[in-house]
Amino acid sequence: MSSDHGLSTDALFTRRRRPSSEKLLDLGFRQLTLALASIVAIVLLAILVTVFQGSREAMASFGLRFVTTSAWDPVNNQYGALVAIYGTLVTSILSLAIAVPLGVGTAIFITEDLIPTRLRDLIGLMVELLAAIPSVVLGLWAIFVMEPAIRPALELLHKLLGWTPFFSTTPQGPGMAPAILILVVMVLPIITAIARDALNQVPIELRQGAYGVGTTRWGAIFAVILPAAISSIIGGVMLALGRAMGETMAVTMIIGNSLNFDLSLLAPGNTIASMLANQFGEADGIQVSALMYAALILMLLTFTVNVLAQWVVRRLSLKY
Amino acid sequence: MTSSLSQQNTASMSSSDVCMSLQNVSIAYGNFEAVKNVFLDIPDGKVTAFIGPSGCGKSTVLRALNRMNDLIPGCTLKGRVLFDGQDLYHPRIDPVEVRRRIGMVFQKPNPFPKTIYENIAFGARINGYRGDMDELVERSLRKAAVWDECKDKLQESGFALSGGQQQRLCIARAIATEPEVILMDEPCSALDPISTLKIEETMHELKRNYTIIIVTHNMQQAVRVADMTAFFNAEAVEGGSGKVGYLVEYSETEEIFNAPAQQATQDYVSGRFG
Amino acid sequence: MTSFSNRSGSVSGTDTDTSLFDRRPLTFDAKLKRNRLNGLFTLISGLFATLAVLPLVLVLVYVLVQGGRLLSLRLFTELPPAPGMEGGGIGNAMLGTVLVTLIAALIALPVGVAGGVYLSEYAGKSWFGQVVSFGNDVLAGVPSIISGVFVYGLIVASRVFFGQSYSAMAGGIALSVLMLPTVIKTTYEGLKLVPNELRLGAYGVGASRFVTITQVVIPAALTPISTGAVLAIARAAGETAPLIFTALFSAFWPDGIFNPIATMSVLIFNFAIMPYQAQNELAWAASFVLVMMILAANLLARWLGGLSKI
Ligand SMILES: Nc1ncnc2c1ncn2[C@@H]1O[C@H](COP(=O)(O)OP(=O)(O)OP(=O)(O)O)[C@@H](O)[C@H]1O
Ligand SMILES: [Mg+2]
Numbered sequence: 001m002s003s004d005h006g007l008s009t010d011a012l013f014t015r016r017r018r019p020s021s022e023k024l025l026d027l028g029f030r031q032l033t034l035a036l037a038s039i040v041a042i043v044l045l046a047i048l049v050t051v052f053q054g055s056r057e058a059m060a061s062f063g064l065r066f067v068t069t070s071a072w073d074p075v076n077n078q079y080g081a082l083v084a085i086y087g088t089l090v091t092s093i094l095s096l097a098i099a100v101p102l103g104v105g106t107a108i109f110i111t112e113d114l115i116p117t118r119l120r121d122l123i124g125l126m127v128e129l130l131a132a133i134p135s136v137v138l139g140l141w142a143i144f145v146m147e148p149a150i151r152p153a154l155e156l157l158h159k160l161l162g163w164t165p166f167f168s169t170t171p172q173g174p175g176m177a178p179a180i181l182i183l184v185v186m187v188l189p190i191i192t193a194i195a196r197d198a199l200n201q202v203p204i205e206l207r208q209g210a211y212g213v214g215t216t217r218w219g220a221i222f223a224v225i226l227p228a229a230i231s232s233i234i235g236g237v238m239l240a241l242g243r244a245m246g247e248t249m250a251v252t253m254i255i256g257n258s259l260n261f262d263l264s265l266l267a268p269g270n271t272i273a274s275m276l277a278n279q280f281g282e283a284d285g286i287q288v289s290a291l292m293y294a295a296l297i298l299m300l301l302t303f304t305v306n307v308l309a310q311w312v313v314r315r316l317s318l319k320y
Numbered sequence: 321m322t323s324s325l326s327q328q329n330t331a332s333m334s335s336s337d338v339c340m341s342l343q344n345v346s347i348a349y350g351n352f353e354a355v356k357n358v359f360l361d362i363p364d365g366k367v368t369a370f371i372g373p374s375g376c377g378k379s380t381v382l383r384a385l386n387r388m389n390d391l392i393p394g395c396t397l398k399g400r401v402l403f404d405g406q407d408l409y410h411p412r413i414d415p416v417e418v419r420r421r422i423g424m425v426f427q428k429p430n431p432f433p434k435t436i437y438e439n440i441a442f443g444a445r446i447n448g449y450r451g452d453m454d455e456l457v458e459r460s461l462r463k464a465a466v467w468d469e470c471k472d473k474l475q476e477s478g479f480a481l482s483g484g485q486q487q488r489l490c491i492a493r494a495i496a497t498e499p500e501v502i503l504m505d506e507p508c509s510a511l512d513p514i515s516t517l518k519i520e521e522t523m524h525e526l527k528r529n530y531t532i533i534i535v536t537h538n539m540q541q542a543v544r545v546a547d548m549t550a551f552f553n554a555e556a557v558e559g560g561s562g563k564v565g566y567l568v569e570y571s572e573t574e575e576i577f578n579a580p581a582q583q584a585t586q587d588y589v590s591g592r593f594g
Numbered sequence: 595m596t597s598f599s600n601r602s603g604s605v606s607g608t609d610t611d612t613s614l615f616d617r618r619p620l621t622f623d624a625k626l627k628r629n630r631l632n633g634l635f636t637l638i639s640g641l642f643a644t645l646a647v648l649p650l651v652l653v654l655v656y657v658l659v660q661g662g663r664l665l666s667l668r669l670f671t672e673l674p675p676a677p678g679m680e681g682g683g684i685g686n687a688m689l690g691t692v693l694v695t696l697i698a699a700l701i702a703l704p705v706g707v708a709g710g711v712y713l714s715e716y717a718g719k720s721w722f723g724q725v726v727s728f729g730n731d732v733l734a735g736v737p738s739i740i741s742g743v744f745v746y747g748l749i750v751a752s753r754v755f756f757g758q759s760y761s762a763m764a765g766g767i768a769l770s771v772l773m774l775p776t777v778i779k780t781t782y783e784g785l786k787l788v789p790n791e792l793r794l795g796a797y798g799v800g801a802s803r804f805v806t807i808t809q810v811v812i813p814a815a816l817t818p819i820s821t822g823a824v825l826a827i828a829r830a831a832g833e834t835a836p837l838i839f840t841a842l843f844s845a846f847w848p849d850g851i852f853n854p855i856a857t858m859s860v861l862i863f864n865f866a867i868m869p870y871q872a873q874n875e876l877a878w879a880a881s882f883v884l885v886m887m888i889l890a891a892n893l894l895a896r897w898l899g900g901l902s903k904i
Binding site: 022023025026029030032033034036037038039040041043044046047050051053054101102103105106108109110114115123125126127128129130132133134135136137138139140141143144145185188192216217218219221239242243245246247248249252253273276277280281291292295298299302303305306307310 | 704
């Protein structure tokens, strides 16, 4: 009986014993995904090698002076990236200083039950869509709409604060200040999205605890909810900082691409990314190398910021 | 039937010692009616226990007493909850003020992401405490039977404590604001027997000044600490989506456990439930 | 025990302590400092939210108005005019964007999905898996212009493609470098959402790893994977920085994939900074087309994402 049964199943299920072709397929698929996954590592390495190799010539001739001098002179082959480095740091940090309160405030507004759910979702959707607008379109808008619109305000700023070095020049179109504002528009969705996720992850029990001792809504937000979400928010802010440093198109189109050093935010400036966008296509000789050197510095900056972001999230995160 | 029975109870208590009074309270989460038609008078300066099977709405009723359900979107309440002569659900009532007078300890420990000291001081400070803060912190922690474990790490995070210690920290936090009523939702479910006994002693102490309402699954605990006991149950109703909770019987604890009027209560307290 | 009841002296002393707390009536008092602050902060955060939404509204309005009024058949069929001339269209740039994005997707999607499958299904906690995963995070943070620099150095300057320097192919490769981390990440996260019971169930009926992954796990995660793919493609279609010195630009119709090619994003960049009105207008028109495409892709992705909840 049992042998009879065994016979019939063997006849019905022809693959009781796995054929070696199937094992081969199994192994082959694994190796294929592994090979394709390693492309990430290879590309990253290739980027590093390409940029490093390309910048060796400039490194040899300018050394660390490259970072501290501001001459960018293709005629005499003298290159220093101070203007671009200063511009990169100033635009990204100042834009964050504006975008962080805006983004976190928006995130609170759309997570903390202050308005009806549908309105919240609508605002969330709009901020998400803002992130999808291409940088070059924002640049176009910045040139033709935003910059003319804010110029009176910048002029007022110059009148009031022109005695400080940071507002000492009269605004005449492109400059660091409009670049900072367009960067705010670009990083705002990142900060809002991350802060929103972080706030949503604060457990309801913690909110109940705060309300249970009699806090008001904002009392609970400041004293309990924000502290519980702070590590993720800081991580998100760092990510946004990295993004702002590397942001290219919108900034290039509105910053003025000046090669002269000026402390003033109302003057045209430059960033590493916009310098690359402007000059790389037409450069040759040691200028290419100098640009690669600048690109290397940009990579190091963004890399540091991004790694720091991950570290912050892991280090500061609370267990609740 | 059941509601008329609890109305009877309501009538038998003179109004001067009633602390909180639920009058025909029904609570729904969206379209789902979780508890219906609860009549309940909570006496002043006594411990009242809510018992009943899981999901019958004990926590829901408890949260309704200090408007904690406001935080749950879609949660609505019908009926009246009287406290200090006022309906807590009247539109002019400030829920923040209500929660300052009626404190709460939750089912899950939920210390704030702050130091142990600040966990206590925070609530007291926002309640406008003007006394010696160090003293208040120590007294509250002692009352919650967690001082010995905390006294050397007052400046460490509240998360650095064990689950049971966290819960006692939360009890201390609630005591520290000196509310008139303390609501406790299974406060001892994460505690060892020794800490549980300490908390129960604390409740006896607190009774002199406060009214305590406690949800518990532990029958012995109800017998030990409660003066009054309310037994809730849930039943399926036709047309409803799920079981609806209701108050079966409410009386002196002794009566509930020794001579309950309802068969369901008898079955539940003697462990024959189900 | 005795010490506890000793301390109870302080407990009964709380009658006086209660006066140390503010006690107010239960009614709402709008003039209270805490209630005024509460209202103020709500107002501020509402203002911030308005400010955050404002740019999108303004950009959309301008793109719709400035770009929409130029919409005509000619826009899609003609070449851009020579500087100083009137009229013309952006037909070549539209075709170019499609072509370059397609090249990028054909590279990045298979590699990215396979990479995500490896990370989620095979890597476990192995050191190589962690290297890939870390590398992916780093690559995601690399500025887009750098991938242009990289492809310039690797392909354009070295003229590996039949001696051609700038080409559609080079542009597509540069874009694929940007797409790759997103595709890997969304694939990985989509696969992680697939409950483990499903895998165990498939193994339980004797399915091999290959069959389990390709016929059970990936189909179960198809929605998040395709949502991620759509978003990555939409993002790539709008990228400019990696293209300006890889794909370059061309005033003519695309001529194979090994020649310079026009794309809408580079067209917007080039024409926005030209001092001619015809070119500026075409930049707005291209923005209109690009933004519509990208918004449609995003709404499609949201719709896809809402289809199934694992
Ligand atoms: N936030 C909520 N949203 C929707 N329904 C809820 C919510 N909280 C509770 N419920 C439902 O209301 C009913 C009563 O829940 P409740 O938590 O009050 O029960 P309980 O008696 O406290 O149970 P337990 O003893 O397990 O704590 C249950 O059916 C539950 O599913
Ligand atoms: Mg409960």
